[in-house]
Amino acid sequence: MVIIVLNLIDIFVEMKGNSFGSIFRITTFGESHGKALGVIIDGCPAGLEIDENFINHELARRRPGQSAIVTQRKEPDQVQILSGVFNNVSIGTPISLLIENKNQKSKDYSHISEKFRPSHADYTYQEKYGLRDYRGGGRSSARETVARVAAGAIAKLLLKQIGIEITAYVCQVGHLTWEGELSLDNIKEIEKNPVRCPDPNLAVEMETLIKEIKKQGDTVGGVIKCTINNVPVGLGEPVFDKLHADLGKAMLSINACKGFEYGSGFEGTKMRGSEHNDQFTIKEGSVSTGTNHSGGIQGGISNGMPINFKVAFKPVATIMRDQESIDEQHQKTIVSGKGRHDPCVVPRAVPIVEAMAALVLADHYFRNKTSKI
Amino acid sequence: MVIIVLNLIDIFVEMKGNSFGSIFRITTFGESHGKALGVIIDGCPAGLEIDENFINHELARRRPGQSAIVTQRKEPDQVQILSGVFNNVSIGTPISLLIENKNQKSKDYSHISEKFRPSHADYTYQEKYGLRDYRGGGRSSARETVARVAAGAIAKLLLKQIGIEITAYVCQVGHLTWEGELSLDNIKEIEKNPVRCPDPNLAVEMETLIKEIKKQGDTVGGVIKCTINNVPVGLGEPVFDKLHADLGKAMLSINACKGFEYGSGFEGTKMRGSEHNDQFTIKEGSVSTGTNHSGGIQGGISNGMPINFKVAFKPVATIMRDQESIDEQHQKTIVSGKGRHDPCVVPRAVPIVEAMAALVLADHYFRNKTSKI
Amino acid sequence: MVIIVLNLIDIFVEMKGNSFGSIFRITTFGESHGKALGVIIDGCPAGLEIDENFINHELARRRPGQSAIVTQRKEPDQVQILSGVFNNVSIGTPISLLIENKNQKSKDYSHISEKFRPSHADYTYQEKYGLRDYRGGGRSSARETVARVAAGAIAKLLLKQIGIEITAYVCQVGHLTWEGELSLDNIKEIEKNPVRCPDPNLAVEMETLIKEIKKQGDTVGGVIKCTINNVPVGLGEPVFDKLHADLGKAMLSINACKGFEYGSGFEGTKMRGSEHNDQFTIKEGSVSTGTNHSGGIQGGISNGMPINFKVAFKPVATIMRDQESIDEQHQKTIVSGKGRHDPCVVPRAVPIVEAMAALVLADHYFRNKTSKI
């Protein structure tokens, strides 16, 4: 037998968790200031028409520079389809989507190459991996979500064929909250204002608030609500992969997300069972429930009622102010704000929430299909 | 070639999602009124002392009949270790834990064998699988969590060796809320009262409330808070398997859970970045942050500060009242309450929350180890 | 931040790889001389009739003591179904099967508690885990396959509904080889003789050979061939999970297996492409190929022709002779043969090969179903 001497000095740590989904499964890659970001979709069925324009349309909804209240970085974000599509139709093989990085200003980040920005991932990445790509946060940057939106666009194309519709919108910015319900009227307003709030008047207030906060070099948090209609009964796997558990994980995996609740959520904990229970009834010949405190999911499985949930986003950590911090040698230092950043993340996070919801639904649609003998 | 004619009449649907974790991985099985419930732990390292008494101690904390405010079913819930342990030490092979069902009163459920209880999983299971074990909810029963607590006990034994400590407690029952912080004093109170609230006075109020609501044949929801101390820096995988995303999924997979937030949570969305950011400092020679709005996790990776999160539980769906519903033929019917059930789930859910947290931490501890070359 | 001091003395190593399959997925547990062996099947569809007698019938085919040429240990091996079945029908939840160990003679193994038997897993387990359950090989014992056969029986019940038929048999014992092809006549002979060879005359020769070798305290290897008929076109996933790659892994995971080949196998490497290619034709209205060097699989996907493959098994490592070896202190020692062991593994391995083939086919049947939108 040969004796092996392992004599490695440095701490080498690896990273995983770059895949999501079990049957309709994506793996993303890329750093904020690397050559490109991208995603492989493994598990898209053959025969789906792949509309490249729709993917670019979704990317445009997420894109920086789309309005005065988001970061003014200019990233064209056009998708390239490298594989899995032949004559505009999916062929069952992995679909690889690439988005090149065009507007990186890496120099913007030299001032933090050895400092840890407060409430960013700089410190934890450095400790976990022993080194990091400090430029724009590297892999921890929200730029990674461009790959999710591209993959989510294909999931949406798939769900369209089944009839499932996903709509997310901003229901809160700072202290400004919209308590209304989506209707055929106000749903049209969402994409008409830069905040993506269904109430056009409140949207103006929110926009003003964001601009004021931006002027102060500060940031603010917010909440996004998402509604999913026409979901077939039966999606979701009991026990660990309950539909809402997978939706929750999907949302919590988005940068800056701090909380997730569905149906009656945290407020529902104050209710009595007799109020909270959704009693069954027959409505227009179909099974329905009068109330929908269950948020469309019972026992982890969709019950055919609209699915709805809320996602909390913290204020963006990058502020245009001096902050106390430490450097790589754990010495005290000052980090000052620089660069082009979002004062509030929720307007651009709306398509990301939709994309992640679409990926969960597409996956569970197929999981539920692995089924009939 | 042989032609295959598939001529299957019934809708057969399968179910998965009974496993949790990627390296320290559990798979649970069993129905509420079947022969037994159990769990296989695959990925427990060899050499860990397995203290059977500790597993039974944890099961006792979850057990029905432990106080006047929980269900009075009598389930002894003693664990049997079938494999993976030799001379009280783990040997690296799968550890199989079995808990027999002893006190099933299946007859209690004959009245709902063809009816769907509101806000239960009866309807969704029936639609998904085409049939169901209606006795006590079958697999959808919270009895399934007995397997999680047993596996979680072994995860806790493992984490003890690393120094990680997990403490959950009830911070809200209905409208009664405890806003305090855990201290060396009040932490001892948690297990002294049947509600598991760190404030003994509020615990009495909560107990009284639960008893009143029980008398009314009704139920009430609540919130559990969990704190995890001594977590090494570096646990959690970026992008999809962020530490808080996996904790969120773990909690949302517990029966009756409606929401999850960590650190500043939903309230934090109203803050400005300048308030919310946790500025770094050096405290007693170690990296620390003054505030902990990040809840011990930055960029999805533990930063060494205490991890804390809240879990929302809805009021139990089984109430001792008549409710409108439908039957399997989708005809209107009345479901009346019967059996022995919890008026409020949170006291017994405390050890379940801890167990799921322990499973997530144990798994990410090993994931972070798959690392040095 | 809290400093964590890890101060663990022993080398603790964990073990995984106890699961097989991706949708129809099994996880086995149990040691040779522990309380029980078992398996959880996660992914069996609801609505399948579970015939407990058939499971026991398959276990009987694998059972020790079934004839004079196999080990004379007496293990009744009756299955207990703990979950997932209600009124003899699968309900879509995990099916847990238990087989208790009844006839362990642990004392038989005290002589090897600190010695490594040649060509067994004693040494590698000890090095990998730092400790081992030495009784009967613990988890490395071929007794583990009892769980595979139980799970395979349920896979077979599933495949029966689709029409797929799996037949394995012994085609070689030592130098004795059967070159014939299965026919409607000789297929009936397989289970009539203890060797499980389709040629009754050769079976007698093989039986005589095995008995002679047994008398000498020695063992001998052999080859099993397996044929699968009525496989639908389209099973198997391209690239890494080709149908034959998954069959190969399944077979190679069986104790004592040393090789796998399908279709033309190793001999086919000597052929020219012009001989080897299976030209397409239409036979009785269906697509067929004249020859079947492809073994029913092209590009990793079933083509509707019979699938066939061969599995090589080495001579059993336990012989009734003194052998040189080393002990745990790496000192030279003598290991002498004891206990009740098989002189040749192939007769009892026939149902194991079938079980593993059934598990692969059932899994790929469902994988191919995760497909239509």
Added chain:
Amino acid sequence: MVIIVLNLIDIFVEMKGNSFGSIFRITTFGESHGKALGVIIDGCPAGLEIDENFINHELARRRPGQSAIVTQRKEPDQVQILSGVFNNVSIGTPISLLIENKNQKSKDYSHISEKFRPSHADYTYQEKYGLRDYRGGGRSSARETVARVAAGAIAKLLLKQIGIEITAYVCQVGHLTWEGELSLDNIKEIEKNPVRCPDPNLAVEMETLIKEIKKQGDTVGGVIKCTINNVPVGLGEPVFDKLHADLGKAMLSINACKGFEYGSGFEGTKMRGSEHNDQFTIKEGSVSTGTNHSGGIQGGISNGMPINFKVAFKPVATIMRDQESIDEQHQKTIVSGKGRHDPCVVPRAVPIVEAMAALVLADHYFRNKTSKI
């Protein structure tokens, strides 16, 4: 409840199985005549120096046109690293490697756009997916292995740090077989001749044979042997993920592979246990076995002795002759040979076998690390 009408006409089937490995995990994408092929490596530890030249060197060993006995297609096959590497060092995030397709002559394939080539994957893909990219076999082309070799190069860089060395070579072409053992001398010959046979004289004979067969428009099969030295004791997971089972699956997943055997293989089935057992001894202070019929693996776990295995490759299916076949309408037709193809696959398959072996070893190296508490 909303009624969903699913009204989809076509058969849509999806495909997976494009990932390999559990911790050091790759996902490949790309079709033979698409824009590019590529691979994402998720699970490469941070801190590994990534030598781009070495990746290109490995690609050159696999490249078409490298000698007179391989296909004369001209594919430059230079790798582009899109992510996961910063300043030439891995940073723990997914490494994405891209190889553009430069020399596709898609027109070469128009003659088979509606015909099925015998013993290719045309028919099975068409049946499975309902459509296919017929150009060069699309995803079923052995061109997919370029991504494996690129990823395998990084696995090799990792294994170099541990000391593990992998050497594959051609030991058989048609009827010409080399029975020798690798030595310090003949190992240097392998890369000196176009066949990659360690015996230079036999290499000339093999080369002549291949050229003759090529002239006849025919093809021939062969066998590759692989030896892995300096493997630490303890790699491999018992039961289903035995080291040789994963090696077997890896090899069987390579295009044209028909069989796998390790150690004594199929020949060993004819031996007696008393001959076959590898008795332990101490050699130069280390544990060793006199013989190595176990092929370096006992109980599925590496024992420190050299690992060796053989891989059988069938004759290439594309021949320059007319063959009977059918078309998409299942009508009889003639397929004639065209294009630039390999007369024998084994010379170019040597680096592919090594790459797959490296991926298996790297993965099991980390799996074995998920271990110490």
